Amino acid sequence: xxxxxxxxxxxxxxxGTCVANDGVELELVPGEIHALVGENGAGKSTLMKxxxxxxxxxxxxxxxxxxxVRMTDPRAAMRHGLGMVHQHFMLVxxxxxxxxVTLGSETQARFGLLAPGDAEREVAALAERYxxxxxxxxxxxxxxxxxxxxxxxxxxxxxxxxxxILDEPTAVLTPQEVDELFAVLRALVADGVSIVLIxxxxxxxxxxxxRLTVLRAGRRVATALVADTSIERMAELMVGHVPAPLTERxxxxxxxxxxxxxxxxxxxxxxxPAVRDVSFAVRAGEIxxxxxxxxxxxxxxxxxxxxxxxxxxxxVRIAGAAVSGHxxxxxxxxxxxxxxxxxxxxxxVSDMSLAENLVLGLQRRPGVGTGPWLxxxxxxxxxxxxxxxxxxxxPDPRAFAGRLxxxxxQKLIAARELTQGARAILAAHPTRGVxxxxxxxxxxxxxxxxxxxxxxxxxxxxxxxxxxxxxxxxVLYEGxxxxxxxxxxxxxxxLGLHMTGRASHGDSPLPPREGAPRTSGGLA
Amino acid sequence: MSDRRVQWQWLVALSPLLAVAxxxxxxxxxxxxxxxxxxxxxxxxxxxxxxxxxxxxxxLFRATPxxxxxxxxxxxxxxGLFNVGVEGxxxxxxFAAALAGAYLPxxxxxxxxxxxxxxxxxxxxxxxxxxxxxxxxGAHEVINTIMLNFVAFALVSWAGRALFLPxxxxxxxxxxxxxxxxxxxxxxxxxxxPVNVSLLLGLALAFAVALLLFRTRLGYELxxxxxxxxxxxxxxxxxxxxxxxxxxxxxxxAGLGGSNFVLGYKHYFELGFSGGAGCIGIAVALxxxxxxxxVIVASLFFGALSxxxxxxxxxxxxxxxxxxxxxxxxxxxxxxxxxxxxxxxxA
Numbered sequence: 001x002x003x004x005x006x007x008x009x010x011x012x013x014x015x016g017t018c019v020a021n022d023g024v025e026l027e028l029v030p031g032e033i034h035a036l037v038g039e040n041g042a043g044k045s046t047l048m049k050x051x052x053x054x055x056x057x058x059x060x061x062x063x064x065x066x067x068x069v070r071m072t073d074p075r076a077a078m079r080h081g082l083g084m085v086h087q088h089f090m091l092v093x094x095x096x097x098x099x100x101v102t103l104g105s106e107t108q109a110r111f112g113l114l115a116p117g118d119a120e121r122e123v124a125a126l127a128e129r130y131x132x133x134x135x136x137x138x139x140x141x142x143x144x145x146x147x148x149x150x151x152x153x154x155x156x157x158x159x160x161x162x163x164x165i166l167d168e169p170t171a172v173l174t175p176q177e178v179d180e181l182f183a184v185l186r187a188l189v190a191d192g193v194s195i196v197l198i199x200x201x202x203x204x205x206x207x208x209x210x211r212l213t214v215l216r217a218g219r220r221v222a223t224a225l226v227a228d229t230s231i232e233r234m235a236e237l238m239v240g241h242v243p244a245p246l247t248e249r250x251x252x253x254x255x256x257x258x259x260x261x262x263x264x265x266x267x268x269x270x271x272x273p274a275v276r277d278v279s280f281a282v283r284a285g286e287i288x289x290x291x292x293x294x295x296x297x298x299x300x301x302x303x304x305x306x307x308x309x310x311x312x313x314x315x316v317r318i319a320g321a322a323v324s325g326h327x328x329x330x331x332x333x334x335x336x337x338x339x340x341x342x343x344x345x346x347x348x349v350s351d352m353s354l355a356e357n358l359v360l361g362l363q364r365r366p367g368v369g370t371g372p373w374l375x376x377x378x379x380x381x382x383x384x385x386x387x388x389x390x391x392x393x394x395p396d397p398r399a400f401a402g403r404l405x406x407x408x409x410q411k412l413i414a415a416r417e418l419t420q421g422a423r424a425i426l427a428a429h430p431t432r433g434v435x436x437x438x439x440x441x442x443x444x445x446x447x448x449x450x451x452x453x454x455x456x457x458x459x460x461x462x463x464x465x466x467x468x469x470x471x472x473x474x475v476l477y478e479g480x481x482x483x484x485x486x487x488x489x490x491x492x493x494x495l496g497l498h499m500t501g502r503a504s505h506g507d508s509p510l511p512p513r514e515g516a517p518r519t520s521g522g523l524a
Numbered sequence: 525m526s527d528r529r530v531q532w533q534w535l536v537a538l539s540p541l542l543a544v545a546x547x548x549x550x551x552x553x554x555x556x557x558x559x560x561x562x563x564x565x566x567x568x569x570x571x572x573x574x575x576x577x578x579x580x581x582x583x584l585f586r587a588t589p590x591x592x593x594x595x596x597x598x599x600x601x602x603x604g605l606f607n608v609g610v611e612g613x614x615x616x617x618x619f620a621a622a623l624a625g626a627y628l629p630x631x632x633x634x635x636x637x638x639x640x641x642x643x644x645x646x647x648x649x650x651x652x653x654x655x656x657x658x659x660x661x662g663a664h665e666v667i668n669t670i671m672l673n674f675v676a677f678a679l680v681s682w683a684g685r686a687l688f689l690p691x692x693x694x695x696x697x698x699x700x701x702x703x704x705x706x707x708x709x710x711x712x713x714x715x716x717x718p719v720n721v722s723l724l725l726g727l728a729l730a731f732a733v734a735l736l737l738f739r740t741r742l743g744y745e746l747x748x749x750x751x752x753x754x755x756x757x758x759x760x761x762x763x764x765x766x767x768x769x770x771x772x773x774x775x776x777x778a779g780l781g782g783s784n785f786v787l788g789y790k791h792y793f794e795l796g797f798s799g800g801a802g803c804i805g806i807a808v809a810l811x812x813x814x815x816x817x818x819v820i821v822a823s824l825f826f827g828a829l830s831x832x833x834x835x836x837x838x839x840x841x842x843x844x845x846x847x848x849x850x851x852x853x854x855x856x857x858x859x860x861x862x863x864x865x866x867x868x869x870x871a
Contacts, residue, residue: 306758307760308757308758327760327762328757328758328759328760329760329761329762330760331760332760338758340758342754345752345754345755346754346755346757346758347755347758348752348755349747349748349751349752349755349756350751350752351751351752352747352748352751356744359744360748360755360758360759361758361759361760363741363744363745363748363759363761364741364760369741372740372741372742373739373740373741374739374740374741374743374744375738375739375740375743375744376738376739
């Protein structure tokens with residue numbers, strides 16, 4: 001192999017009392033896709049932050065093309081030809097593609113004025129060269145998630161990036177968009193760009209990467225050719241043991257409907273209907289999965305079922321009680337638990353302790369606290385067992401929730417929502433951004449809840465998750481349920497077609513977009 | 525390194541002290557510029573403010589209204605609200621206390637209880653108005669509380685025309701039973717200083733606010749709304765209701781501060797009695813990091829500066845102390861982000 005383009009040598013980085021990176025080595029050669037895999041908290045993000053100048057290493061050095069450099073800040077990293085595509089896009093919605101790409105390094109015409117025409121031509125030329133189909137004049141808010149991601153990649157390339165770091169790039173994409181992204185990445189590599197791909201999805205590593213480096217607990221446990229490494233072996237390297245397959249689903253017939261929705265219409269922030277005439281029921285002892293590309297009404301559906309946004313039409317029943325029009329407190333009182341899709345905006349109060357976060361939503365319950373009192377040692381002591389059981393690290397009841405890694409925050413929320421004895425569980429993206437071990441754990445808990453006779457509504461953009469857990473699957477497209485199936489009767493590709501409204505009539509008839517109500521909406 | 529990082533965290537936590545030190549250092553430059561010796565002036569200031577029983581009593585007297593207003597601002601801040609209207613709430617509180625103390629014919633010590641309650645209720649009402657506007661219409665509380673300060677001043681002046689004693693701008697004295705005793709009646713060393721029972725009420729309220737915030741269901745919801753309204757809503761907390769309640773409680777705390785001057789010192793309400801205690805309360809809360817303990821310490825510090833200004837007035841203009849207060853506020857605002865950035869960079 002040629003001289004490494006980027007060489008991280010013996011990087012050690014301590015965060016507080018824990019060692020996030022312990023003598024980690026990473027070599028990136030020109031024209032390779034190097035997958036960086038590991039569980040949450042394994043040190044992937046820290047390593048990339050060190051490379052990108054957001055953290056200074058305590059030990060070790062960074063070599064670019066064989067020369068030692070000091071990455072003082074992200075600007076230095078960009079000067080050295082590094083570009084990062086974050087999981088959460090850093091784009092200005094109201095500006096055009098060209099404006100976003102050139103933002104901060106605009107070419108100026110005379111008198112310091114901007115030259116939008118030049119910018120658009122430059123961006124168009126760049127997009128052409130790397131075969132990234134995107135219209136420079138389009139506004140970001142009009143673009144699909146996949147197109148927005150291409151803009152992020154263009155942004156990095158425009159600044160002269162020869163090394164791209166992609167953080168979980170497929171987390172928000174449909175299967176079709178993933179294919180498109182992979183094509184783009186392969187083209188970039190053919191052009192001599194090298195890529196670091198941070199991911200949890202081992203199938204993607206297999207499909208795309210040339211080499212992989214596995215981190216576990218801050219140390220590099222292996223660097224290997226992907227061709228020589230099976231997915232099972234990768235999983236084993238990541239978690240240190242082979243995760244057992246999920247338990248067989250019990251074949252008991254589902255019981256009474258615990259979460260019922262009839263003729264539901266919910267409007268979004270712009271007062272436009274985002275959920276249209278949706279009806280379904282989730283019965284005791286079943287998991288119903290809702291598949292769909294993000295932005296097809298899932299968010300509004302979840303918010304409405306949780307009591308955070310009143311429906312404009314139709315009604316919601318939880319364990320038989322009509323709750324539509326009431327708030328989150330009434331929904332919870334009727335027996336609903338809710339793992340929210342956005343843990344930072346909804347699920348947690350970052351500046352409050354783990355113990356306090358474990359009672360969010362339950363703060364008025366008689367068993368939680370006594371009389372008007374809540375807090376102190378009683379609350380902390382009551383939380384210890386659950387923090388241990390759900391393996392929240394660190395299991396310190398007094399630590400602030402904002403200090404936990406994403407995966408641990410998700411486990412904290414699961415610990416709260418799955419232990420309160422609710423009869424119906426609304427699980428929205430329950431494993432988003434969570435490592436393999438925690439995904440497995442949360443999946444088992446959800447299955448256990450189902451087997452204990454709870455009704456679980458699972459909303460996820462991970463089709464593998466929907467397929468692995470659901471007893472029935474509903475596909476949401478443009479606010480309507482357009483397809484109902486079971487995991488045994490379908491696969492990712494078919495679901496992907498339904499999710500994008502492109503299902504051919506041979507597979508399963510696509511309902512009319514407007515007009516006649518559907519009957520196969522899954523009303524039990 | 526982990527040790528170094530822990531030390532930085534301590535520094536960040538102690539940022540108010542650093543702000544005070546930086547302000548004193550910057551103030552020293554001003555003192556030197558007018559030809560005085562900074563260390564001598566500071567020594568004189570703090571020796572007089574804390575060194576004698578009378579001086580300590582004066583410091584405590586001046587710290588008392590700041591304790592109330594500081595607590596008021598801190599409580600609202602915890603709920604995510606910036607109550608700039610503490611001055612007006614203090615003002616109507618003092619006025620209500622004077623009226624209740626002077627006109628309610630009650631036996632024994634009941635007039636004092638009634639007057640204190642009146643102060644709290646008037647302040648609560650004055651705080652609840654912007655709270656309700658925020659909860660119902662989302663109207664920004666900063667604008668509305670500022671405006672209501674002016675309304676409070678004007679309203680009280682207007683009502684005072686009929687109530688003030690002839691040729692004065694103050695009401696008649698409150699009944700003897702409504703007067704709060706001075707502390708020098710129990711602690712002889714404070715002899716002559718106007719510090720009164722109102723201070724004890726303030727300290728009790730500081731304890732009560734701490735208990736409310738960190739040990740009750742209500743305080744939990746209040747803090748959740750302040751930190752992350754989205755999560756609070758998810759947790760079934762009524763955002764508007766909590767905001768309204770927080771503003772009413774904040775106003776009540778500010779209004780109760782009126783008891784210091786009206787019931788414990790002059791025994792009547794006088795136009796302009798609040799003297800900026802509401803505004804300094806914002807600085808007190810800021811310096812005290814919105815924690816009741818911090819507010820106690822910060823109000824003591826500002827009280828000492830306020831009394832010390834009079835003492836050093838013969839050698840440096842008293843405006844210097846106002847400059848010093850302003851510097852403390854500036855440094856308190858800057859210290860934390862600067863230290864945190866430094867901590868991130870070097871830890």
